[in-house]
Amino acid sequence: MELGRRAAGMLLPARDQEATRIVAPNRRSLFKGGLAALGGAMLAPLLARSAQADAASGEFPPGDPDWSQSVGPGVVDRPYGRPSQFVKDVIRRNVPWLTATKESSVSFTPLQHQDGIITANGLFFERYHAGRPTVDPARHRLLIHGMVDRPLLLTMADIRRFPSVSRIHFIECPANGGMEWRAAQLNSLQFTHGMVSCAEWTGVRLSTLLDEVGIKKNARWVLAEGADGAHMDRSLPLEKCLDDCLVVYGQNGEALRPEQGFPLRLIVPGWQGNVNVKWLRRLEIGDQPWFTREETAQYTELMPDGKARAFTWLIYAxxxxxxxxxxxxxxxxxxxxxxxxxxxxxxxxxxxxxxxxxxxxxxxxxxxxxxxxxxxxxxxxxxxxxxxxxxxxxxxxxxxxxxxxxxxxxxxxxxxxxxxxxxxxxxxxxxxxxxxxxxxxx
Amino acid sequence: MSSSARRLPAAALAFALVVGAAVPASAAETADEAAQLAKSAPTVAARSDRVEHYGYGTVPSAQQIAGWSIAVLPDGRGLPPGSGTVDHGADVYAQQCAACHGTFGEGEGRFPKLVSDSKLTGDQPTKTVGNYWPYATTLWDYINRAMPFPAPHSLSADDVYAITAYVLNLANIVPENFVADRESLPKVKMPNRHGFILLDPRPDTADKECMAHCRTPDEVKITSTAEGKDLTPRTAGPLDEMQSP
Structure with missing residues (x-):
């Protein structure tokens, strides 16, 4: 009988299943009410309520909830899955009063709900300098030039042909906790610490690409630049680029999320978030840092004597x-x-x-x-x-x-x-x- | 201060002092000092001998490279031909910039101020082009690549030069008759030109791994709490829209 009910559910057209969920009789109610002769389908609404009542009164177990006595939606009901409707509060959140616009702003990962070291792709914190661009991967290019032997223009297909690696690394915005310097201000883990997230990144070693173009002897620095409206750019020492940086297209087993730089971003392991340039489109090799706005006016630390620390890339423990x-x-x-x-x-x-x-x-x-x-x-x-x-x-x-x-x-x-x-x-x-x-x- | 200083290698400390406190003669000099930080010459030399290649991708044309090479260095490399006056800048600024940054760079709402008399040693200093940015070339670069905010990288080189001249004049860094171009901008002396420490002085703290009786109970005092401060957006339910403080 049990098997028969399930089989009947499976035969229903998928779209009708939600509407006509087959709720099995609750055995105890059935005997109590003497309704055994009636068809299960007719009783469904009544019995579902009964099961809920059991739960509410703290009686189940032994009773079965309605989801245990029914057949749920079938495969590809959600071709791309999503969290349970009961965890809808677990979302990235922002501090609206913090920034002038949402396009140049930040959102925070709900770390209070993160159970493992990997941050779900939909919950990875966001930081935009000119909003989240919609980049067509077919029209995206990575240009590598400057103090190189052979400048190179790569498509996404080209980049995917290079030898690939996967690494698990966190990314933290150096402004994480920045609102707490003077005093405790925000009564929330999400807002005091939520500008850190962690993912498995897949792509090509930056050193592989730099070997491919051939770095000239006097080269010392690399400018990484994004395809977003900010054309976000940072200077990085060549030494770090050759050490462990990655140019990635994968995030936790799927394509990078647009929020994290789809289709291509730089990963600079252990260094402050903004140097992990998203929507990466250009690498220029040079002999000195560019002193971009983001490494002079921003992301520099003003000390009590009026001097400011610059190039403080590392995230300390x-x-x-x-x-x-x-x-x-x-x-x-x-x-x-x-x-x-x-x-x-x-x-x-x-x-x-x-x-x-x-x-x-x-x-x-x-x-x-x-x-x-x-x-x-x-x-x-x-x-x-x-x-x-x-x-x-x-x-x-x-x-x-x-x-x-x-x-x-x-x-x-x-x-x-x-x-x-x-x-x-x-x-x-x-x-x-x-x-x-x-x-x-x- | 003394405990943190002791933890730094003596050479690193000396270098930090040189970079941070001395007055280099030119932008190129500071850039050279910064370039030394990479210390990557041996690695690079070895790698340039590599002969095998994958051969993926295409060789970009000079035109393609030029079109995307928008970064400008403190010595002026990367600046395009063209020029702009303070007067013309005032006009373009009024149309393209003033809505957010204010007519005189004072900033509307939470949008960035461009000029300020704020001392960098004061309480909650305002960091602006006038009192904080070390290079005028960076101003040109940033306006060109990222402004105006709703339509980035849409202005002509002449207009970017003009706005740069106008903002530098607002900050009393250049006179009203200043003409910005690829020759003049690298020569502008920014007030905070030598205000940056280019070598990371961390670790700068000396906390110990004490495990027991690390402080007396009297020393454990709550100096501030977020409780009662109406600053925290809600972390359950729909997104918060709070605009205070």
Missing amino acids: KSVITFPCPEMPVKGAGVYEIRGFAWSGRGRITHVDVSFDGGINWTRARLQEPVLPKALTRFTAEWRWDGKPALLQSRAVDETGYVQPTIAELRKIRGVNGIYNNNSVQTWQVKADGSVFDVELG
Whole structure:
């Protein structure tokens, strides 16, 4: 009988299935009401409500919910899948008051909902300087020229012919946490830390392309430029380009998302987000940096003495607890698993410590494999909460031995006008009622 | 300060001081110093000997390369022929720029200000072309590649020169009779020309991996909280449209 019902469902034209979902009789209701003789289909609405009532009254199990007694939509109902309708709140979000327009702005990844090291492609944070261009891959070109032996113009098909590699790397905007330099401002993990995401990138090594064109001896720098309206451009040392940079077309097993530079972007592992130029269309090889607007007026850090640090590309070790956090409070004393991410642009995370008392005492967290260089790394730690107010922190150490600093230590050296490269320890205040707040300690 | 300075290699510190505090004679000199940061000569020499090639793609024509080569260097390389006066710039600026940046560069709403008397050492300084940008060539380059915001890279070279001249005049960097062209722009002395430290001085903190009794309970004080500040957009439900503060 069970098989028969399923078979009947399968025979229905796909479009009709949602409307005429076959709901099986709830056995208990059936006997109770003495309705066994009636056809299941006629009873469907009544019995579905009954199953819901069971759930609402806390009685199921033993009852079956309606989705367990029906046949759902068939294959290719959604030829390109999407998340469950019940996780609709898990989306990129912006801070509307932060920027003059949405076209030159940023959105934040909901890290409070990210369960692994890979950020879902639809949730990868956005940063545009002139909006998200719609680039036709058939009409996209990559030009490589300047101090080279053989300038080259490549189509996407050409680029895909070169030997390919896949690597997992995070990308973080150096302005992540930039609103927190003066004081705790935003009561949200998504808005204090959501300008970092991580993906598996597939493409060709930049060194392969540079070998192909032949770099002249006095060359030292490479200008990477995008095809967006900003013609976003940054100067990069040739040494880094030859080391581990990638020119990628794949993101987590599918084509780059338009938000991340479709059809082609640069990946500069471990370096600040904006140098990972999206919609990449030009690489010029030269003998000095161009001092573009984005490496002078922007993405430079003003120090207390009025001087500004430029070319501070590296992302230094950083970590944050993603549970609990302001969006994910705790409920009552008991055992909790602290969860979080750590990352460093200078290599692997070697360990993460967590504190429950604002940094007086620390406990070693567990790192979850894989622990990859220049990638998000998951950590967990057990927390036996006694229900009293607590101050949660995490502190990352990377393979260089560098220890993630406190905000107080950073401020002592850099003041509060730097905007960028705030990699400080985050403090979450947990109140006795389990609510969580973004705070800073002296 | 002292603890962080001690952590830096002595040579790196000395170099940072030279680049940051000394006054190089020319744009090219600073650029040379920056170029040294790459330290990539040995690698490059080895790679240029490579003879095998995949042979994919095509050789671009000189015209194709010229069309996309829009980047301008501080020494003026990359600037096209043409010129523009402050007067003509005022006209083009009024049509193309003032709606966002304000008639006198004061900025409308949250759009960028172009001029400011703000001191860079003050509280919440405003960084603008006048008090922050180190090179006038960068101004030409950026206007040309990215402006006007709704129609980037749509202005003639002459108009870009003219707007550049007008903005530099607004910032009191050049006189009213200034004519911007490929010869004059690299020679403009920007007020913050030597305001940048080109070698990353990090790591600049010396936090330790202390595990127990790292601070006394008295030292653990909350100095600020986001609680009660009405700045955080909602993180559940539809996207927030809050425009405060």
